Amino acid sequence: MPFNSLDDFRAACTSLPAGNEAAATAALARQDTLTKPQGSLGRLEEIAAWLARWQGRPMPRLDKVQVVVFAGSHGVTAQGVSAFPAEVTHQMVANFAAGGAAINQLARQAGAALSVVPLEVERPTADFTQAPAMDEAAFLRAVSAGYAALAPDADLACFGEMGIGNTTAASAIAAALFGGEPAKWVGRGTGVDDAGLKRKAAAIEKGLARNQAALGDPLKTAAALGGRELAAIMGATLAARHRNVPVLLDGFVCTAAAAPLLKLNPTGLSHAMAAHVSAEAGHRALLAALGLKPLLDLGMRLGEGSGAALAINVVRSALACHAGMASFAEAGVSEG
Numbered sequence: 001m002p003f004n005s006l007d008d009f010r011a012a013c014t015s016l017p018a019g020n021e022a023a024a025t026a027a028l029a030r031q032d033t034l035t036k037p038q039g040s041l042g043r044l045e046e047i048a049a050w051l052a053r054w055q056g057r058p059m060p061r062l063d064k065v066q067v068v069v070f071a072g073s074h075g076v077t078a079q080g081v082s083a084f085p086a087e088v089t090h091q092m093v094a095n096f097a098a099g100g101a102a103i104n105q106l107a108r109q110a111g112a113a114l115s116v117v118p119l120e121v122e123r124p125t126a127d128f129t130q131a132p133a134m135d136e137a138a139f140l141r142a143v144s145a146g147y148a149a150l151a152p153d154a155d156l157a158c159f160g161e162m163g164i165g166n167t168t169a170a171s172a173i174a175a176a177l178f179g180g181e182p183a184k185w186v187g188r189g190t191g192v193d194d195a196g197l198k199r200k201a202a203a204i205e206k207g208l209a210r211n212q213a214a215l216g217d218p219l220k221t222a223a224a225l226g227g228r229e230l231a232a233i234m235g236a237t238l239a240a241r242h243r244n245v246p247v248l249l250d251g252f253v254c255t256a257a258a259a260p261l262l263k264l265n266p267t268g269l270s271h272a273m274a275a276h277v278s279a280e281a282g283h284r285a286l287l288a289a290l291g292l293k294p295l296l297d298l299g300m301r302l303g304e305g306s307g308a309a310l311a312i313n314v315v316r317s318a319l320a321c322h323a324g325m326a327s328f329a330e331a332g333v334s335e336g
Contacts, residue, residue, distance in 0.1 A: 002144040003235075006136055006219055009143060013219075013264040016241050019053035019271065027052035027060075033327040043295065047273070047318035054246040054271045055155065062319055065112040065312055066154045067305050068236060069096060069103060070146060072119045072228035074165030075127035079203040081168040083190040086124065089164045093118050096162070096304075103160060103304040110312035112158065117149050119228035128172065129206040132214065132224040139223035139231050146235030150243065156315065157240045158248045158275070160305020161229045161257070164190065167280060170256035172204045172225040174282055176215050177259055178289045182208070187252070187281030187301070218260035230257035237261060241271050248315070250308040251278035251301065255286050262290055276300060276307035 003009040027049045032038050039045065051060035071093050077086045095101050096116045107114040119142055125133040134142070150157060163169075167189035174185045182204035186197055207225055214220035222231060230253065237258045240247045249255050249272050261268035269290060276296035277284050287294060295311045328335045 003140045003147070006140070009140060010219060010264065012242070013238060013261055013268065016265055016267060017244060020056040021053065023056050023058050024049045024053035026058035027322065030058065031322065033329070034325040035328055035331050035333050036325070041321060044318040044321055047315055048322035050273060051246055051315070051319065054244050056244055059323060060155070060319055062155050062316055064151060064153050065110065065156045065158070066151045067103065067107045067112045067114045067158045067160065067309055068149050069114070069116045069160040069162060069305055070119060070229035070232040071116065071121050071162040072142070072166070072230070073121050073124040074163055074169055074227050075124040075133065076129065076168050076203055076207070077124070077165040078127050079129060079199055081192070081196065081200045081203055082164045083192045083196065084164050086164050089162055090121050092162050093121060101304060102302055102306050103309060106306055106309035110309050111316070112309060112312055113151070115149070117145060117232065119145060119232055125227050128169070128225050129203050129210055132211055133169070133226055134223045134228070134231070136223065138228070142228040142231035143235035146232030147239040149232065149236050150239040150245065154240070154245050156248065156312070157236070157245050158250065158305050158308035158312065159233045159236050159254055160250050160308065161233060161253050161303055163227055163229045166227055166229065166253050168200050168203060169225060169227045169230060170253040171200065171282055172207050173221060173230070173256045173259065174286050175204055176208060176221045176225060177218060177263055178286070184285065185282035189280070218263040222260050226257065233257035234260060237272065241268070245271070247272040248275040248308040248311050249273065249292070250275055250305045251303055252280040252283035252286065253303055254305070254308070255283065255290070259286065259290060275311035278307060
């Protein structure tokens with residue numbers, strides 16, 4: 001489903017299917033019959049109902065779990081916002097292909113199919129302190145690529161990113177959508193020092209001023225301040241909603257990329273669960289602004305979909321209990 005205009009994409013973002021409440025209710029009812037005190041599995045019970053709601057079946061399945069990493073290059077790196085040079089983006093794409101990155105190991109461990117989608121990595125977006133990062137056509141190409149990347153038979157989807165400079169883009173989007181000084185949203189990303197943090201905040205301040213005309217519109221904001229990989233994550237997250245596929249959101253960049261969907265529709269991220277809270281400074285505040293409660297808090301800040309891949313194991317455990325536990329009646333155990 002390619003998007004030929006911003007209006008087409010906006011309409012797709014605002015017209016969203018609801019979850020299957022009957023399936024979720026049935027899943028919760030089953031939880032109450034299993035051999036445990038009611039509610040004693042905590043968020044594992046919530047996860048089972050969430051899967052049921054968005055897959056539309058009281059007994060969910062996780063036969064096909066998909067992890068997609070999108071890669072893009074950022075012109076704002078010219079402002080000295082990263083501890084690594086811009087060419088690392090291209091080099092890491094090769095590392096993903098060779099199986100040498102953390103996400104390769106974590107996806108394999110979680111039983112997930114991993115794919116990598118480079119998005120014109122050889123051509124950076126514009127430096128958003130000087131011009132909008134993407135024009136409408138470039139933004140829609142990236143969004144459409146993300147939308148097309150979701151597997152038609154996915155039971156659960158996780159999206160990750162690689163792009164030197166993209167924590168600066170994510171911080172700029174968060175500041176534009178939710179307010180606050182740039183310093184509130186910037187973190188160390190690839191490991192910048194205090195001077196690097198100041199450069200990031202200054203770049204965001206300049207970018208917000210330069211692109212002021214776009215800031216009243218979540219989609220124009222994403223185009224002006226984001227990157228191709230962030231736009232693709234938004235498109236993929238939207239595709240998952242249209243196909244009733246639950247999504248595990250990764251870290252700060254992924255969450256910022258998806259945030260415009262909620263700004264366009266208050267239920268825009270109802271099918272998504274926060275996999276983890278990263279060590280990136282703005283992520284906790286961003287999750288709070290979106291009303292999302294993370295599953296894990298492990299001090300990670302890698303990106304690549306790594307936190308989401310780890311959380312797949314928690315989701316699998318929730319389903320294993322939901323599907324495999326005996327009821328009180330089946331086990332011959334007296335209920336309290």
